[in-house]
Amino acid sequence: MAILGLRRPLDLDKFPIPRGQVYTIPSRCKGCNFCIEFCPEDVLVESTNLNAKGYHYPVVAEGKEDACVNCGFCRLICPEFSIYTEEIKAQEVSP
Amino acid sequence: MPTEIVVESHPLDPLFRADRLPHIWCPGCGLGPVMACYAEAILDSGIPQDNHVVVSGIGCTARIPGYVNIDSYHTTHGRSIPFASAMAVCNSNLEVSVISGDGDMFAIGGNHLLHAARRNVDINVICVNNFNYGMTGGQAGPTTPGGARTSTSPYGCYEAPFNVPWVVASLGAVFVARWTALHVRQLKNAISHAMEKKGFTFIEVLAPCPIGFGRPNDLGEGLDEMRLYLEECVVDPDVDLARANIDLRQKEPIVLGNFVDIERPPFTTVPEAFRE
Amino acid sequence: MTSLRGERVLTGRHFMNGDTACAEGALAAGLVFFAGYPITPSTEIAERLARRLPEVSGHYMQMEDELASMCAILGASWTGVRSMTATSGPGFSLMMENIGLGMITETPCVVINIQRGGPSTGLPTLTAQADVMQVKWGSHGDYEPIAYAPSTCQEAFDFTIKAFNAADRYRIPAFVMADEAVGHMTERVVIPEASEIPYVGRKRPVPGEQKLLYETDDSLIPAMPFAGEGYRMHVTGLTHDERGYPDTTPEPHERLVRRMSEKIQRHADDIIEVEEWQLEDADIAVVAFGSTARTARRAVSNAREEGIKAGLLRLITIWPFASKHIKALDGRVRAFVMAEVNLGQMVTQVERFTSKPVLRANHAGGKMMPTEPIYDAILEASRAN
Numbered sequence: 001m002a003i004l005g006l007r008r009p010l011d012l013d014k015f016p017i018p019r020g021q022v023y024t025i026p027s028r029c030k031g032c033n034f035c036i037e038f039c040p041e042d043v044l045v046e047s048t049n050l051n052a053k054g055y056h057y058p059v060v061a062e063g064k065e066d067a068c069v070n071c072g073f074c075r076l077i078c079p080e081f082s083i084y085t086e087e088i089k090a091q092e093v094s095p
Numbered sequence: 096m097p098t099e100i101v102v103e104s105h106p107l108d109p110l111f112r113a114d115r116l117p118h119i120w121c122p123g124c125g126l127g128p129v130m131a132c133y134a135e136a137i138l139d140s141g142i143p144q145d146n147h148v149v150v151s152g153i154g155c156t157a158r159i160p161g162y163v164n165i166d167s168y169h170t171t172h173g174r175s176i177p178f179a180s181a182m183a184v185c186n187s188n189l190e191v192s193v194i195s196g197d198g199d200m201f202a203i204g205g206n207h208l209l210h211a212a213r214r215n216v217d218i219n220v221i222c223v224n225n226f227n228y229g230m231t232g233g234q235a236g237p238t239t240p241g242g243a244r245t246s247t248s249p250y251g252c253y254e255a256p257f258n259v260p261w262v263v264a265s266l267g268a269v270f271v272a273r274w275t276a277l278h279v280r281q282l283k284n285a286i287s288h289a290m291e292k293k294g295f296t297f298i299e300v301l302a303p304c305p306i307g308f309g310r311p312n313d314l315g316e317g318l319d320e321m322r323l324y325l326e327e328c329v330v331d332p333d334v335d336l337a338r339a340n341i342d343l344r345q346k347e348p349i350v351l352g353n354f355v356d357i358e359r360p361p362f363t364t365v366p367e368a369f370r371e
Numbered sequence: 372m373t374s375l376r377g378e379r380v381l382t383g384r385h386f387m388n389g390d391t392a393c394a395e396g397a398l399a400a401g402l403v404f405f406a407g408y409p410i411t412p413s414t415e416i417a418e419r420l421a422r423r424l425p426e427v428s429g430h431y432m433q434m435e436d437e438l439a440s441m442c443a444i445l446g447a448s449w450t451g452v453r454s455m456t457a458t459s460g461p462g463f464s465l466m467m468e469n470i471g472l473g474m475i476t477e478t479p480c481v482v483i484n485i486q487r488g489g490p491s492t493g494l495p496t497l498t499a500q501a502d503v504m505q506v507k508w509g510s511h512g513d514y515e516p517i518a519y520a521p522s523t524c525q526e527a528f529d530f531t532i533k534a535f536n537a538a539d540r541y542r543i544p545a546f547v548m549a550d551e552a553v554g555h556m557t558e559r560v561v562i563p564e565a566s567e568i569p570y571v572g573r574k575r576p577v578p579g580e581q582k583l584l585y586e587t588d589d590s591l592i593p594a595m596p597f598a599g600e601g602y603r604m605h606v607t608g609l610t611h612d613e614r615g616y617p618d619t620t621p622e623p624h625e626r627l628v629r630r631m632s633e634k635i636q637r638h639a640d641d642i643i644e645v646e647e648w649q650l651e652d653a654d655i656a657v658v659a660f661g662s663t664a665r666t667a668r669r670a671v672s673n674a675r676e677e678g679i680k681a682g683l684l685r686l687i688t689i690w691p692f693a694s695k696h697i698k699a700l701d702g703r704v705r706a707f708v709m710a711e712v713n714l715g716q717m718v719t720q721v722e723r724f725t726s727k728p729v730l731r732a733n734h735a736g737g738k739m740m741p742t743e744p745i746y747d748a749i750l751e752a753s754r755a756n
Contacts, residue, residue, distance in 0.1 A: 168606045
């Protein structure tokens with residue numbers, strides 16, 4: 001019986017997991033926490049600072065700098081259009 | 096990757112009247128994601144932004160057209176559907192969408208919804224259901240679950256709500272779906288599909304209204320209601336729609352999905368004898 | 372297929388009823404979209420257009436009620452086409468909400484009211500003129516309508532065309548306030564060549580020039596973009612600023628409502644039309660409109676035969692009101708007689724602008740105003756000191 005997880009496709013290297021760069025507009029954030037809660041990779045946490053409206057906007061959590069896979073969920077779910085990601089293309093990654 | 100990069104503008108900003116942002120909706124309101132999905136669907140539709148038109152009635156949801164940077168028409172309470180139907184009839188190059196709320200569409204606008212669906216007018220209808228009249232402070236509406244508390248049902252709502260997808264499917268709408276403000280990918284895809292489809296399409300979107308509905312009914316803040324969607328929603332497109340009722344306070348599954356996707360001749364004002 | 376295509380303008384001499392004449396007038400004016408609901412005595416307009424609009428590649432939509440009908444013609448107008456609905460009293464009441472929407476969004480369209488006895492279901496098949504104040508005050512808020520009152524089937528044709536031109540020129544819903552007597556009578560109607568039909572279109576923005584879509588010049592009439600042209604404009608029933616964005620504070624509200632009111636008042640002299648008959652030397656001015664003007668003319672001529680110097684001021688437009696004409700007559704005549712098939716509505720407008728006695732000839736509805744009450748009032752007016 002095959003054990004799941006031990007079968008590695010031969011061409012797995014052709015399908016790299018995307019990597020994403022997070023962009024934020026802290027002044028727009030209203031602290032709803034949707035992006036923080038629903039990011040599949042738990043990339044985001046609340047900042048310790050407040051924006052001018054008094055909300056804790058999202059920042060990338062310590063140790064999670066390489067975790068974003070550019071799924072785009074935060075861009076779709078944010079009610080205030082204050083966060084999005086863009087794919088970091090392979091050649092942009094510094095060696 | 097460095098940490099987040101702080102910027103001044105968002106890729107969706109050209110779709111919005113950025114000089115009117117931030118919008119008026121409360122923190123935790125589900126309307127922001129709905130608007131983002133609609134804007135993404137416009138971008139992906141292959142139809143020029145100038146050909147998109149959005150019509151709404153009155154309410155928080157109906158404020159969406161004010162923010163989207165396309166020809167937008169903010170009409171009277173319940174009357175967006177006949178206004179939009181006429182636009183679709185007079186100019187078939189327009190991609191006409193109607194975005195309004197549960198009270199606007201199912202109470203005062205109910206009659207117009209019945210007839211537009213029956214006729215199969217080519218409009219894309221998005222009905223955001225937050226179970227109350229939010230703009231006016233959280234009153235009971237036609238989708239408020241029985242027993243729920245609102246400012247006009249302080250002892251618990253006396254009435255049974257509409258089973259929205261069941262009603263609309265029964266009228267012959269060619270596409271009937273229900274998603275939530277959390278299920279943004281499926282919602283965006285459903286809106287895109289509705290734009291491609293000819294005929295009357297209808298998408299119900301459940302959205303948190305923390306001030307009007309959430310707090311009076313112990314559903315917490317917007318985030319709490321989104322977590323509830325995550326726990327309780329089940330995607331079941333083949334469900335018997337007669338059982339698609341919702342009561343957010345009960346711990347029962349809420350069915351989501353693209354329930355109906357059929358073909359039917361769209362409405363036309365050109366009699367058969369006149370068609371070349 | 373081509374044999375089913377029809378002509379928009381049925382040039383020639385016809386024997387047709389007032390409702391049909393309204394429908395043909397609309398077609399001659401370029402009507403593309405009609406949305407309506409059957410209601411006596413206007414149903415013939417819908418029936419005629421249901422048959423004729425497909426012949427000229429137009430659209431007939433039968434809506435579920437008059438609320439939808441009024442909304443639909445507003446939506447159609449924003450795609451750039453001429454649109455119209457037709458109704459009677461009960462439907463007119465339902466349309467009031469969205470007449471207001473048409474006013475504040477400055478949407479050109481035409482509403483025909485073939486008036487019948489009211490209130491409520493009233494006298495469905497019989498005439499009255501009791502909605503003439505409703506057209507001005509029926510929707511909430513301040514607004515200035517333009518309304519025409521035809522007296523003959525020819526005028527039903529002609530004034531419908533006037534209404535479309537006024538609606539387009541002033542960016543406003545315009546009204547044809549006929550009464551059932553005219554709507555259901557059958558008379559000669561002469562339809563001219565298409566090239567002779569007057570046409571005044573909407574003011575249009577110049578691409579690239581105008582940023583604020585509700586900004587106006589001295590005419591106070593904003594240019595109108597159409598959906599799909601790329602102006603990406605926001606049209607709202609909320610009070611709005613010159614960008615069209617909602618601005619629900621006192622100053623923009625004052626600016627907007629006053630501008631819309633002034634827009635009509637500033638052009639009142641161009642809009643108002645009257646017919647003066649035997650008024651040059653008159654002592655008694657009879658004021659009437661619609662079907663009542665016909666019998667008023669007979670009453671005036673009977674009075675003249677008895678040596679009474681009566682004359683007729685016929686209101687062609689009932690709104691804006693011909694206040695200047697009343698004021699001018701106030702200086703010359705001894706008294707006015709206002710004849711209308713209602714219990715005294717337009718007479719209040721006459722009374723406002725004169726200090727001379729104003730006698731009334733009224734009845735609540737159900738028949739054309741007979742000559743006798745008008746003649747009796749003229750007689751009484753002539754005997755008063």
